[in-house]
Amino acid sequence: MLTSTTPKRSDKPAAGTYRLHGSPDSANLVVRLVLEEMETPYQYVPVDRLRSEQNSEAYLKLNPQGLIPVLEVPGQDAPLFETGAILLHLVETHGRLGPAVGSLERGRFLKWLFFISNTLHSELRISFKPYKYVAEGRAAEDLSDGLILRIARSFELLDREISASGGPYLMGQELTCLDHYAACCARWAQIYRNDGKWAPLGTPYLKRMIEELEVRPAVNRACSLEGIKGLPFSEPKPVTLPGTTA
Numbered sequence: 391m392l393t394s395t396t397p398k399r400s401d402k403p404a405a406g407t408y409r410l411h412g413s414p415d416s417a418n419l420v421v422r423l424v425l426e427e428m429e430t431p432y433q434y435v436p437v438d439r440l441r442s443e444q445n446s447e448a449y450l451k452l453n454p455q456g457l458i459p460v461l462e463v464p465g466q467d468a469p470l471f472e473t474g475a476i477l478l479h480l481v482e483t484h485g486r487l488g489p490a491v492g493s494l495e496r497g498r499f500l501k502w503l504f505f506i507s508n509t510l511h512s513e514l515r516i517s518f519k520p521y522k523y524v525a526e527g528r529a530a531e532d533l534s535d536g537l538i539l540r541i542a543r544s545f546e547l548l549d550r551e552i553s554a555s556g557g558p559y560l561m562g563q564e565l566t567c568l569d570h571y572a573a574c575c576a577r578w579a580q581i582y583r584n585d586g587k588w589a590p591l592g593t594p595y596l597k598r599m600i601e602e603l604e605v606r607p608a609v610n611r612a613c614s615l616e617g618i619k620g621l622p623f624s625e626p627k628p629v630t631l632p633g634t635t636a
């Protein structure tokens with residue numbers, strides 16, 4: 391639930407209010423989906439990627455990696471970065487969108503959260519910007535193409551897990567933050583640099599899951615705040631606002 395927009399970065403966080411730093415359709419989308427799903431108030435602080443604001447002195451104090459998102463959390467002694475860590479913190483704080491510590495399903499939830507964050511999301515990022523790792527040109531194209539095969543395999547594993555859990559979600563009947571995170575990865579895998587190289591056609595359980603998510607009011611709210619039009623996960627279109635992931 392968005393409370394206000396464009397506060398200055400130097401403002402102190404209002405008591406009890408999260409501050410989400412992001413840019414349209416960047417990894418902050420995952421955090422925004424979860425905050426909207428939890429109906430938790432937050433302020434959104436835009437980071438202008440066109441002006442490389444994520445590398446400004448002020449932003450590097452929030453995340454020394456110069457990466458989006460950051461969530462400032464009242465009551466914590468430092469801003470949070472890393473999407474997976476932010477999700478885990480929100481789940482634990484609000485007792486929603488993930489099984490409780492000590493529950494039977496907790497380990498299963500954790501392993502898929504770390505899988506999405508460490509493997510799927512990481513490989514997607516590298517496939518988008520291979521030139522950060524190898525020379526631009528043939529080597530970069532080969533790296534990106536190789537990763538797309540691995541990413542397709544990761545989506546197959548998620549598909550199998552949804553099937554094994556009985557669906558419609560990764561953890562079975564309960565919606566968790568895993569579903570929002572996986573759906574965003576499916577979105578990004580279909581657009582941006584890898585356009586046309588992967589589609590959720592061979593993963594019917596995953597496809598059905600992302601279609602279920604698309605009709606949720608929280609998803610509609612989050613996507614419209616990110617400038618995402620149409621069906622965000624099953625028929626994604628790149629955002630055309632300045633400062634997007636592309």
Ligand SMILES: N[C@@H](CCC(=O)N[C@@H](CS)C(=O)NCC(=O)O)C(=O)O
Nearest residue numbers: 416417456457458459472473474515
């Ligand atoms: N491991 C990080 C990855 C975050 C990430 O890759 N953020 C991208 C936007 S989607 C970013 O900030 N890119 C800016 C840059 O590379 O300069 C996380 O999970 O939060």
